Amino acid sequence: MKEVAKKNEILVEAEGVSKKFCKDLKTSLWYGVKDIFANVGGNKKERVLRPKEFWAVKDINFQLRRGECLGLVGHNGAGKSTLLKMLNGLINPDAGKITMRGRVGALIELGAGFNPILTGRENIYNNGAILGFTRKEIEEKIEAIIDFAEIEEFIDMPVQHYSSGMKVRLGFGVAAQMEPDILIIDEVLAVGDLGFILKCFKTIDDILPNTAVVFVSHNMPMVSRVCTQIILMEKGQSKFQGTDVSKAIDLYYSRFSSNEKNEIFSDGSLSLEEADLLEAVNIEGVSTLKWGDDLKIHFKFKINKKLTSTPRFNIVLLDKEQRPVAILENNNKDSAISFSENSIEFIITHKEIQLSKGVYSINISVSKKIDGRHPLLRINNILSLQISHPEEVWQPFLLKSKFTEIN
């Protein structure tokens, strides 16, 4: 096999790729008619924006070799899917050039060509044919596909009676039989249960080394896990590009950071007056602590209705994806909380914070009794804080550790 020699070859190459779209359907259709005739005649003129058009993708450049994985991230409407469609040859660029060397497999829509009335088995043939398999190949692979999808029992049942997870499993089962040189993945694995998702990742991991992968996802831990290079797109343009995946992910998150407090619930008895992060440094508008610093938060509440006892304070830290990563210990009877007629004030401290580098936000909920029942107040995102550390890890905690010699 020449495989080894080909290890380093460039499989995907995009040079100055741009695509424009039209905002208005009627105009768009009319441009379409004009384009059909212009393109048949060989349309070599430089494309400029016509009225009501905009660049959906503008000047994207990259090279991707076998074994590499390019992550495309960006907000909804940033142009990721449009770029994927061009890579897949579904639409043509308006400027620039895309070169694809090798067999292209696209995991964009699983189970394309399924007809709901026909059985799972019949639909394996339909889907397989659309993905470019021959009848013989499907016949050879059909058992593997059914095994992979784990729907042996229902294979001769009409697909319309399948659950959505079963359909996706069957679709992925067929797609997994492709042996592509270039694999394009758009978020398709969102459906299906955990067991199946893990199976899909295993399959993708298996083919990664011999494939150039273009991966679109909003799931950043996944992106940082598989991608070797990344493009952060914004309004069709590349905002950041390179092999520093974590930097792009930070940038991606910073686009979302809103410092808006969000009061979820209040029974009117308490209101938050102050919440400050103490001993933090302000870096570019975000309160920052060094990894290992003490986390100290000062809270002050105003009491609007008389309270009989000290309420319970529940303080939760969330990561950039709004997943709770930690909770601070609740107050108990012995906690030093200054409780007066019309205010409650305290400082809560956590020593030597070991959260890994990144931005976190804090939610608080207050409930009437120490036992935690009867909510009084819940506020999300009261503060955001950044932890700085030279090392970037995607796990939420970087725990202090020490290696010792055995002797």
Added chain:
Amino acid sequence: MGALKPMVKIYQKEQSLSFFKIIKESLQDIYASRFLSRQLAERDIKAQYRQSILGIFWAFVTPLATAFVWIFLRSSGTVEVTDTGIPYPLFAFTGTLLWSIIIESVNSPITSTNSSKSILSKINFPKEALIISGAYKVLFNSLFKFLLLLVFLFYFGVGFHPTLLLFPIGIVIMVFVGNTIGLLITPIGMLYNDVAKAIKFGFQFLMYVTPVVFAIPAKEGIMKTIMEWNPFTPLILTVRGLGVGNIPADLTYFWIVLGGCVPLFLIGLVFYRISIPIFVERLSA
């Protein structure tokens, strides 16, 4: 999979490819996707009949009903039609059934493409397979119409004659001509719904200037001229002639129509191939 040569695909705006190169690629894709075309046709046919009790019957209803109406109009003396040379019911049945094949084949490319909209915008496969699968479906339905026609032919005493063997070929030619017309209007028809509506509307009238339910009037006049110029006329006359055994003496116009459709079909393929990305770009979901 099977391909040995390294596949390099280049996508860029310049459609500098020559006309002939596109035709060549298009024909290659038709050949390469023969399994896909068959599979798609099989899928649609199976699904269609699995959800129906009367099944193929629906393919006949409209043409037979039209024929019955005309047979009744004529036998009751409501309308008078030029002598057709063969038993009138046979004339009407052959006319409407063949006409329904033409209509179906004209609509086929646009229908197949539109029904695959969702796949077109997500998966790259040889689009020509949609055209071919559409043709397969029309041929499948035509097979039953052909068998029904045979029943009529024997019932009305035409019986067997050598040209009957060419009758199926005649039907295939009709499908080809219909598909050619359909293919040519597909690029615009995919962008605008108006085209499909106009076709449906137009063909209702076109039927009356084609010898479907009545023959070309013997008397000189506007109707005679229109009917003689109508390119569907030689098609219907010749194919019906193959069935009943009286082929028109002058086949020139028939050959012109058929001969003209070959280059037109190839041009249609080029337009189709070029217009699909534009269609996907403008209407993909």
